[in-house]
Amino acid sequence: MNMLMRLSSLVLFSSLCLLSRGQDSLIRYVDPFIGTGGHGHTFPGAAVPFGMVQLSPDNGRSGWDWCSGYHYSDSLIAGFSHTHLSGTGIGDWLDISVMPLTAPLADTTQGIKIRFSHDNEYASPGYYRVTMDNGIRAELTATARCGYHRYTYPQGATPTIRLDLAFHLNWDTPTETHVTILNDSTLVGYRYSTGWAHVQRVYFAARTSSAFTKTILNDGHSASDMSDMAETYDKGKGVSAQLIFNEHHGHIIELKVALSSTSYDKALQALNEIPSWDFARTRKSAADQWENELRKVTISTNNDALKRVFYTALYHTAIAPTLYSDADGEYQNAHGDVHTMPGGTSRYTLFSLWDTFRALKPLFTLTQPERYTDMLNSMLAFYDENGLLPVWDLSTWETNTMTGYHAIPVLADAILKEWPGLDAERAYEAMIKSAHQDIRGVPDYIQYGYLPQDKAGGSVTVTLEYAYDDWCIAQVAKKLGKTADHATFMNRAKSYAQLFDPGTGFMRAKNSDGQFVEPFDPFWSEHDFDKAQYIEGNAWQHSFFVPHDVAGLAALYGSNKALGKKLDELFTAPSVMHGENISPDASGFIGQYAHGNEPSHHIAYMYNYIGEPWKTQERVRQIVDSMYHDKPDGYAGNEDAGQMSAWAVWSIGGLYPVNPAAGEYVFGSPSADKTTFSLPNGRQFTISAQNNSDRNIYIQSATLNGKPYENLYIRHQDILEGGELVFKMGPKPNKRFGRNPETWPGGEGNW
Template sequence: MLRRLSTSLLFATISTLSWAQDSLISYVDPFIGTGGHGHTFPGAAVPFGMVQLSPDNGRSGWDWCSGYHYSDSLIAGFSHMHLSGTGIGDWLDISVMPLEAPLDDTTKGVKIPFSHDNERASPGYYQVTLDNGIQAELTASERIGYHRYTYPQIDTPVVRFDLAFRQNWDTPTETHISILNDSTLVGYRYSTGWAKIQRVYFAARTSAPFVKTILHDGQSASTMTDMAETYERGKGVSAQLLFDGSRHKTIELKVALSMTGYEKALNELNHAKKDRFNAARQTAKDKWEAELQKIKIRSESDELKRVFYTALYHTALSPTLYADADGEYRNAHGDIHTMPNGASRYTLFSLWDTFRALKPLFTLTQPDKYTDMLNSMLAFHDENGLLPVWDLSTWETNTMTGYHAIPVLADAILKDWPGLDAERAYQAMLKSAHQAIRGVPDYIAYGYLPQDKAGGSVTITLEYAFDDWCIAQVAKKLGKTADYATFMNRAKSYANLFDKQTGFMRAKNSDGQFIEPFDPFWSEHDFDKSQYIEGNAWQHSFFVPHDVRGLANLYGGNEGLSTKLDELFSAPSEMHGDNISPDASGFIGQYAHGNEPSHHIAYMYSYIGEPWKTQDRVRQIVDSMYHDGPDGYAGNEDAGQMSAWAVWSIAGLYPANPASGEYVFGSPIADETIFTLPNGKQFTIRALDNSEKNSYIQSATLNGKPYENTYLRHQDMLNGGELVFKMGPKPSKRFGQKPETWPGSDQNRYPNPASR
């Protein structure tokens, strides 16, 4: 026993020393996801920063939601705010572009060719040499974008600010630029789009004086050589800053952002007065290295390392900062608020996606920021009357379904997350569950959402049922007996849509009849008409993560559910319909990894005593749906969720029920994973004899003792220690066979409120 522990300690020491010398940032490729339908951006940011400075191609279209797509060969500018991996394009505020000479027609946009051969990126840094010879370099801090433009031998280098620039949904409504002196300008850009009200303020300072400015208000231009304070206001203001090319070949530029006012942006700029580009780049690099060190893997595959660390990088891009350094912000209503106790306000909550795996990951990786993110959702509730569904620029976009701030808050409360007022959060959860919109009154009245009352009958019913289960668990923890009973009953609503004859969840009208005709392959992307949001009956019928064995009972038992899951993975990979959702992608049979409703399904086998099937499918999904090229994601990266799935699954775990505090075992791809936890402890997962062929768990030990469960509790991780899997080439029909070892067996672990 002592010898085995010593060997383990020696291995850990050698491994730790080798990792200490390994720069993890070198494995991150920000171009992963910029091709295909990944919708990521390659530009510069720091973790969760307000500024995400990246190139835009100037082309509208679904695959340009982030502003950039790898298939393109033109750059129209470098803007300071981007959405990572979403399905709707917005933001791209405060666009800046270096030019060889001033434009004669300042109302026109400009697109400069470039080659990917002359482009590179790493966390916190982006560089491209355009075909006209201008080299652009970008880096960032939380609220400042740093530009460095190196020009060829030209007479008049130009830096253009184009507040009229737009792609996709976004349209400027009012813009303003003021020239304060020969190196400083301020302004704002108001726009409407996915978020109907957006206000972004900026202040910019150049390293060299500009000798002339050309301001354009969208109608006419004015040229100035006297840099006394001047301004332009209109729907599409632009400013061209002209420099003396005989004296200045390289121009550095700092652009600070604020959502409150340009005075605050100017304050931010003044606080960074001495910061230069190289120093900012190094600081950004150091922040990303620290972020990546939170979860480290050991593998002989450099491709796996690139996939893993790039995924971990993508998990730390959103939500994004919205408040100034003093905690003050202006919300979509125009009201100015200050977060208490020096906290930060965040926005960009893609909750339909990220409640599943990203937010549970934050309870391990973001001890310093997650409290503020949670309280940002509560601030949204206080300002808008309900918790957010999809918060962008503090505007409720009402995109997607469910009220999935609830599982996020529930998970945090059940894990006793510090700095979150459980009672305050619970009361906000109750308001969402009793709201007068989004079909909730009909869902309560009928026990399901009738399709003739609102679209999305199946998806919404199943998602509301899960959210209600989450409320019930919090009610139980807080000793609210009556609420617990009410919401546990509502959590069973999924069963009201089950059709035993077909084995699918099917939409019903208010008369209680299933809608005919029925085709489980049918997909309709119009949310008002669709019964299954962004998918079909195959993908959505299994969303019962809170009661998998209850779902199995509807199939006649565990064997019936297992058979149906097998059919899912072997069905033809086709969809029927006139308006098929493009979001359903990454098919294995009818399993669609490119969209979130499928993400828990492979792990469902473990809930019914067949963990080897989970292990087999997880390996297949990782191997086929993730790689290290631009099209390395099977679908939209979705603000960190697609990446979070990979981070968890490569390590060997997954929060299939994201509010249960249980992490279900998959098949670890990495040979070793080390989590550095919020309490400073470490938890290590080791896979012995791990290989492409040895993909099945034969046995497990936790801290040296045999471990029979096919899941790990959150608290077990926080205690620190080591989970060791013995891997083999064939399924083990012993490991995970006892029902008491299955996930979900311990979900009533919170004290019964009646006994208090």
Template sequence: MNKSITRLFCTALLSVPMLMNAQEKKLVDYVDPFIGTGGHGHTFPGAVVPFGMVQLSPDNGRSDWDWCSGYHFSDNHIAGFSHTHLSGTGIGDWLDISVMPLLYPLRDESADIKATFSHANEKAAPGYYTVQLDNQITAELTATERVGYHRYHFPNQSEPVIRLDLAFHQNWDNPTETYIKVVDDSTVVGYRYSTGWAKVQRVYFALRTSKPFKEAILAGHGVQSAQIKAARTEEKGKGVSAQLLFDAQQKLVDMKVALSSTNYDKALLALNEIPDWNFEHVRESAEEKWEHELQKVQVSSSDEKLKRVFYTALYHTCMAPALFSDADGVYKNAQGDSLKMPAGNQRYTEYSLWDTFRALNPLFTITQPEKYTAMLNSMLAFYDENGLLPVWDLSTWETNTMTGYHAIPVIADAVLKNWPGIDVNKAYKAMLASAYQEGRGVPEYIKHGYMPQDKMGHSASVTLEYGYDDWCIAQVAKKLGQEEDYQKFSKRAQAYQHIFDKKTGFMRAKNSDGKFVLPFDPYLSEHDEVKAQYVEGNAWQHSFFVPHDVRGLADLYGSNEKLSIKLDSLFSVSSKLTGGNTSPDVSGLIGQYAHGNEPSHHIAYMYSFIGQPWKTQERVRQIVDSMYHDQPDGYAGNEDCGQMSAWAVWSIAGLYPANPASSEYIIGSPAADEVVFRPGGGKELRFKAINNSKSNIYIQEVKFNGKKYNKTYFTHEDIINGGEIEFIMGDKPNKKWGKKKDSWPLSQIDSE
């Protein structure tokens, strides 16, 4: 640890003696990377540093939805250790540059090289993974930003081999062109081009071993192996492989594999991130980087399980987006152009915006003062290259997955919070480009004021999400003095009113003739069907997505009380789903509330917009206690690049950005006794839950810097300026607190 970081930690630790008395362990010791690798969490357990390009992790070699990350805790096979993994998605791409240690050289390239293992012989921690395979080979993995560091211990009587397999893939990913070149007796370079969900993916690599290999055996995929003198070895094909054979006396082999999006010469340069062969030093450095991240939000609780849940969640918020550019800021995009980010910025990819705009990106405005400017500018770079902001950017390819154009609330939130280092005029122009684009049904949406089902599927979801995104544009227009745009997009933000059915009390799909689509079943969930009215859900889960105008929605129901009754019904009706192709994403059900999928994430906080924050407190604590735990299946659904975890971080602390571009954080029910946010600049915001317990879930009173506080939300300015907030908790609801309208969060109807 360098001296400046040491001073930072010492200052921080001296300022929180009570927390440190309660925490005898380092914060990284509370993280369990196996949480989320079971169930449908789709996380991976391997070695990565915060937002690193390299995610070095084991792959089971099985193609199925629950193996999207390459690994699922139910499996006991390892087919290799690859260097790129998606965190918590439902997508099976990446898994690039797979390597596998073997006891003996393969004589048949088509042989199954999977090895079995027991979880009893497996361990993971932030920046580190190790497993002893049943064949007695032990693998240890750690990483820097662009380099994966392997250590392999081979048993006696073995003939050590490391196999590099560029044909390896799971699920949708398939190699299209691969290349291997042996540079010398310890260095191999090459690339892997592939197609899948992202149609163009290019990964360049440089591999170096600590000991020279005595022979390299290369083979094209499905072609008989041929031995070639190592100094002149190269092979190109759809899926080539190489076996690196070591002297039988070498039972310990270290290996570094560096990645680049540009070319393998840049990957060779990236090897310098690890200048020597000190595995423990690299591992310790990775741990220090994680400790630095975790110190940004510090929790005190007597509940050890809660701390494991919290810190693993905070850990998972630092997986995506992933670094994509070389150290000099240069990258090659999906179009094949070599470009360079502005000075001081790196390029990132893996933007699961339909998920992360809700809670992860607002969290970044507190926890990522060092990196968030580059993440935002990466989205604007995508706009420069493609003419539109990203929808779901993977390897800089627009996958165009999911509904809405949710880069807009992310950019809007940054502009409204005066985030430094972004071109506001370009950002506004980019938002308008997405809102007026010719694709994704936008012209029909503008024409009708809603998305007609007979013009494009998912009518109800698209209408609601475009309407919210348009509200975000209106707020930026207002800030920039663009009055005409402000009025226009404020009107577009009322799109939800066009599809509300007063007879059923649900948002429903409409055709272009203005008639609701029939038949209608609020429990119907059809996954990815063109005819589906909702994306990954049903009418129950999507009808409440009006985070910018909760009280306007209440007016459609007839009153705040009637909306409250409808919300109550959401949590109490049958959890049965109908339909022949029910979406697997609809999980974590409490009634029809589905915490395993993002459209539900703000709903528990809606009560606070209508004067019933005690119901928010009740439901939030119920969700925290029932939907998160510290086992491999500890998430209720896809972790989704940090969104599921960000919800937990916010809600355990006691607040949540229900309208993620409003700069307001709604008070919930803090599950931890004390939480300290450190947003940078030496400032701290300390949350204390007085008399907190499993039964004392209701807020009786709130104090802010010693003064009575009656609002049911805090602003972003409150958070970043620091101070102390006290939540006085009790076992019965205080129905008077937060009942008065002047304490409620923002709703668009108030500005009309």
């Protein structure tokens, strides 16, 4: 009977897919398990693009590789929770855990883990399914604020659903939880917790498709009829509730769980996102949303593995930031204040800005016209509520994780691209405030012209990143006619030069006396941020972060040729790191290039700035081929909320935003034969690679809309005009292409 039901379900959904999208559906190339192995830290469960709900299995194990709650190496499931972080290096969330059981637990506080096999597991965008070893088949799908569970119980089971608000892993700990049974099919409550974000509040409402006949709360209270059950509640640090249903062979019980940041009344309203008990329709709606997302950037290639890598990467670029406000724009922030976004717009959270300012946010200016304004204004709402722009916003709490003030390049990029719905003056005010904050080493950075290592950790990383952010401020100041500010911040943007050591060819930490910190080892890595001179890496990986002034960096080396030689050494140096507390984030090595962490992401493209573009073409193709594949460990390091994937989307297409606020995309070596951007203005921009192959990795020549094109980059505005950029590829470098300095990126308007 169960096998027939499975086949019926598959046939029904396959038919729906074929009817709605045709046989060229792109979601079939997305594998949500990519990144769940290795150190990718992604989750395989169900979500819609940027949804508040990410309904996914948790293994019940703490540890770095379980930051998302799930790791492919595991064989146990502890529950299905409704909030997850995608690809981060710190574990949090995992709110409102639900677990189907074949019988109620005698010990209501008992943790439970059930075995499963990957052979009985399946996932696609917006859908997850597993048959656990106890015979229960769990299917999950979602809308923006509501998770939809479908549980099929085996013969002889006493169908039970356990709601466990005590469930937590890694950094997260519940501080107050509450559940109220409203009637025989509805319960509401909340879960307050502390963790990486010190204050988190999640309200929920849950409704079952069948009436439960008994409830057991972990305060020992049990209700067995409707009169006893009404308004039963429990409150404490770890409330659990078991819902018991009549025994029935092959019984299917469905459950909807809606979330809100403000109240369970709003969560009850959010249940209406799924008005009927039609799992197939909800699943189809989620799949259709993902299909539309994947249609924004499409590729042509005969390599199905490359398609799986590309479309899974594109999928991962649309997970975070996540929706935080209710349907009417109302939300409760970490301070406990309730606000409403103007005009019914949405508030977002989970801004991993140290990672995503580099490639993900520039990609959004081409792929997210409907949402990006709200994301930008969410950052400004954070500023209004906290006095500074976010560094790493989680549940509207400032985690202050990582370095730089990288909301600035995101806002600068949007202002310089004249993004609609963003108040440039208001954003500029916030940028100036962040650049003059009295924490995070900024006063010492301003006083000394660099951040002294004896004043705070991360001297090199912080100085170089602040210098870049200051360049971004300068460009906005110029656009807004603020001449004095432009001069000030252009001067601050040169701070990187203070730390260059011509004797070693590296950026080195200095103390407040102006002396380099000794001893020096370019392979040395220290993960303790207070002690580290280079955050999550070493001198090799951090010395080249000058995306706003590569010409100035080359001048410090003495010539373009000398900088090119140093870049060559980076890719051929021994792939070793020294130290007693080496950062695990530096991974995916080619020489000392570490693709598994973000500081390296722009480096392969730097050859374009010094007249050696064929080396960029060589290295980019090598990175795509070696650092991405279509297995669970298909990422070289943490996926980092979309950044690792955004690099792949850009680079497989043949471009990359080396300076993410410059409005120019630098050429690499396209792996796809054709990449098409469906643009916000209704036009299309296509990148075609003629004679493309695994051997033909070098650009011989280029045309734009049929005319010879000599530049090694293309501007954002040129892409918005639509048209076709054609690369003629070949097996050997054409060193004449890009030889003229006037064709190099980073020239006009930068210095």
